[in-house]
Structures are given as C-alpha cells and as structure tokens.
Amino acid sequence: MTTWQVGPLLIPEAAVATVIALVAAYLYVRYFTLYQGSAGYRPRDRAVNVLILIGFVYAFGTVLLNLTLFLSDPMAVLSYPSGPGEFILALCAAGIYIAVQHWKKGIDVRELFAVLLYIVLAAQIVYAVWTRESGTSINGPLPFAEHPIAFYTTAVSVALLFWLHRLGEKIQRSAQLSVVGAAWAFSQWLIMRVDAVPQLLMVYVPAASFLILSIVMAVMSILLTIIHKRR
Structure with a gap:
C-alpha cells in the first residue's frame, strides 16, 4: 500500500484507511443500530474509549516492551513498527480497563462488547473496500489468481451484521452475543489462513489468536446457555 510523506512524517495508507473505517463504523452505529441516538450514547462512548486505549497502547506499547533500550535511545524505539506483541499488550490494557469500569461503575460488559462488535464489523467492510486486499495464490480452475481477501472479509462482515440486526433486543443476551x-x-x-499478511485492519495479528478466541467464546456461549436454562 502507499505511504504518504508530510514533511518528516510518513503516513501509511493503511493507517488512514483504518481511521476512516473506524469513523465510518461509529457513524453507522450512531445512526443505524440498536445503539443509535442519545439512548445509546453511553455504550458508544465507552466503546470509543476502549478503541482509543487500544490504539494508544498499540502505537506506543513498543516503549514498554523495549524499556531498557528506550531509556538509552528513545527515537530508535519509537521508530519500531508495532506488531503482535503490542497488540496483545493493548488487548490486556483494554481488558483491565473494562474490568475496572465494570467493578467501579457497573457498566454492562455485554452491551459494550456488542457495540465494539458492531464497530469492528462495519470498519472491516470499509477497510476491505478501500484496500481491496488479495491473499495467497490459488491453484485450480477458479476465476481468481489470488484469494480475494477483501471479498471474503466484506461478505462475512455483512452476514454477521445482518445477524446482529436480526437479533435485535436479544443481542443483550450473553449467549447470543458470544455465538456471533x-x-x-x-x-x-x-x-487469515489464506491471507498473505494476516491482519485486522492495519494491525498484524497471528492467525492462531483468532482460533483461540473463537474456542473461548464458543465455550462461553455453551456455559451461558446452560446457566440460563438452569435458571
């Protein structure tokens, strides 16, 4: 992808696409979902806070991961590109933030997760349309020389957004949300198994982490369903 230079600053096209995708996704949630209008302000605001925290820690987490080197050569560390380590650190920071907010202010974690899921899915659509990424080569009688990653991502995101909209008020149930x-x-x-460079928006993420996450959420869904039935 293209990188633009503004003075001494290099701005990757992926970063611009990510920002625009997230803004567009927020507007989508603001006007077209269950969390639209003033009634959905608080969950939207909390979701934005989580995303800002993730973005900040991801961008500057290199400092924490290379603190000794940073103290001796800060510019060298700041020039390091963020990667999976910074992303995991950002997720941990977000998890701690959400846990503290739930404990101190009693925020609805299910509601927050629903808004985050809406935003991520919508942002993926915008990002995929913008970047039109392709993946690894395809061997066989198919109309594509390479896997159309952008098409896969868009199709899945649209389907899951449609699923969320169909759930409506049921989205507040943890089991339903965990399934999605x-x-x-x-x-x-x-x-990501057929993507040349596995990534979520502009963030490079190991594919295995999503497999682990899917298993964890599937188990959560089963447990929550069992608990709900016993009640």
Missing part, C-alpha cells in the same frame, strides 16, 4: 463473536473470530482465522 465466536463466528466472527473463527471466520477471521479461516480468512
């Missing part, structure tokens, strides 16, 4: 989350994570794992 598990389906999304598993689809990401499948897509």
Whole structure:
C-alpha cells in the first residue's frame, strides 16, 4: 500500500484507511443500530474509549516492551513498527480497563462488547473496500489468481451484521452475543489462513489468536446457555 510523506512524517495508507473505517463504523452505529441516538450514547462512548486505549497502547506499547533500550535511545524505539506483541499488550490494557469500569461503575460488559462488535464489523467492510486486499495464490480452475481477501472479509462482515440486526433486543443476551463473536473470530482465522499478511485492519495479528478466541467464546456461549436454562 502507499505511504504518504508530510514533511518528516510518513503516513501509511493503511493507517488512514483504518481511521476512516473506524469513523465510518461509529457513524453507522450512531445512526443505524440498536445503539443509535442519545439512548445509546453511553455504550458508544465507552466503546470509543476502549478503541482509543487500544490504539494508544498499540502505537506506543513498543516503549514498554523495549524499556531498557528506550531509556538509552528513545527515537530508535519509537521508530519500531508495532506488531503482535503490542497488540496483545493493548488487548490486556483494554481488558483491565473494562474490568475496572465494570467493578467501579457497573457498566454492562455485554452491551459494550456488542457495540465494539458492531464497530469492528462495519470498519472491516470499509477497510476491505478501500484496500481491496488479495491473499495467497490459488491453484485450480477458479476465476481468481489470488484469494480475494477483501471479498471474503466484506461478505462475512455483512452476514454477521445482518445477524446482529436480526437479533435485535436479544443481542443483550450473553449467549447470543458470544455465538456471533465466536463466528466472527473463527471466520477471521479461516480468512487469515489464506491471507498473505494476516491482519485486522492495519494491525498484524497471528492467525492462531483468532482460533483461540473463537474456542473461548464458543465455550462461553455453551456455559451461558446452560446457566440460563438452569435458571
């Protein structure tokens, strides 16, 4: 992808696409979902806070992961590109933030996760349309020379968004939400297996992490369903 230079600053096209995709996704949630209008302000605001935290830690997590080197040569460390380590660190920070907010303010974690899922799915559609990424080569009588990653991502995201809309108020049930989350994570794992560079938006993520996430969420869904039936 293209990289633009503004003075001494290099701006990757992927970063611009990610920002635009997230803004467009927020507007989609703001006007076209269950969390639209003033009634959905708080869950939307909390979701944005989580995304900002993830973005900040991902961008500057290299400092924490290379603290000794940073103290001696800060510019060298700041020039390092972020990777899977920073992404995992960002997710841990977000998890701690959500846990603290739930404990101190009693926020609805299910509601927050639903908004985040809406935003991520919508952002993936915008990002895929913008970047039109392709994956590994295809050997066989197919109309594509390479796997159309952008098409796969868009198709899956549209299908899951449609699923979320069909759920409506049922989306507040943890079991239902976990199923959608598990389906999304598993689809990401499948897509990344044929992607030349596995990534979520502009973030490079090991494909195996999505397989683990899908298993965890599937187990959560089963457990929550059992608990709900016993009640």
